[in-house]
Amino acid sequence: MNKRQNVTIKGTKDGLTLNLDDSCSFHELKKELDDKLSATYRVHEDRPLIHVRLETGNRYLTNAQQEELKMLVRQKKNLIVEEIRSNVITKEEAEALRKQHEVLTLARIIRSGQVVEVTGDLLLIGDVNPGGTVKAGGNIFIMGTLRGMAHAGCYGNEEAVIAASSMKPSQLRISDCINRAPDHAINVEKHEMECAYINENRQIIVDRLQGLVHLRPNLTRLEGGR
Template sequence: MTETNLYLTMKGTTEGIIVYLDDQCSFDQLLEELHKQLESDAIHQRTSIKVHTQNRLLDTWQQDEIRHLLNDQHSIGIKSFESNVISKEEARSWYDHLTLKPYVKTIRSGQELHENGDIFIIGDVNPGATVTASGSVFVLGQLRGIVHAGFPDGANEVVAASYMNPSQIRIADQLSRAPDYEVEGSQREFAFINQETSQIELDDLHNLQKIRPNLTDISERGL
């Protein structure tokens, strides 16, 4: 089902009714057309709809105006507001979260490194050092300190190192500590959360693509 009026188009989908609002007219014209269609019962008995503003980004007060018109005056709920565009603040946050942050240095004991997105360290992470990232952590060197990837809830992130012998690894809310006794580290490994057991496990680096095939897929890691 598709119904087109002057400034809005209504489409019936498997998820319900989506109302597409024209993105070229003024906001006042949109409200007037919405009011006209509601008065003519064009959206009669549509108890919950999605509102898609296409290439227009609504301010909070504009969303409130539409919500007041649909919900308060005509008892039509709004599932969500959707758009083809995002704000500058959202774009900056998205970019910051997905950008790889390189460091050519050794993170020494007592030092702490915190970043949004992925961290790529060309150097060592010494015992007593702490690295925290909202994304994954890659160490081209010896990892012997503390690393927290996927902070606070990125369960699909990983920790990879040329030499893996950390004192502690966290991924999202899962924790893995080094044993109390002395152990040798291992070459070219990565840590990840096994989705079946919800526990942190280690595997050879050459299996990273198989276990986390979407690790570098921006569409899978976006907002």
């Protein structure tokens, strides 16, 4: 009978993927990983670095155990750990993910000098007055007039959008892109909701809200919806 393999190595165009069994002991896993890497990847001074991804399945690794695996791989000189992926997350990580995907609803007016910042999406029922600021890690939806500053995707999410019933901002920001208010938002009274998003040229574009469903189809999260 063949012995069960705790470590399987797969080469990819980006480097190596090491699939680590999640049912054996951590000691057994480390020993087999060390043996296989030592037998296959000997030190060559002229060999370029090979990036390694570790797939740990349903095994939870402490920070110390992750460092042990990284050190074991680094000892092979030409290998470097790029990522450790697991199906298991901590309660703290799960709570952070929940906050990133929740929609916070506020019914108020954001006045000059006030700043509202949320981790996930923001639904504001009210206006943002000049000098007021709203920031969100996700999207910003304003059921009112935006006259102040709105910053969506403030933690780096370039897929985030800003939508408002009346778009007259002093400034729009999405991720690290910045755009002043479009001229028409100041000079022409609009009677339809508009949205702002980053286009393929990394410029903030303001357009009719109706086009958003095609630009950001993942905004629709209703089960069974189309």
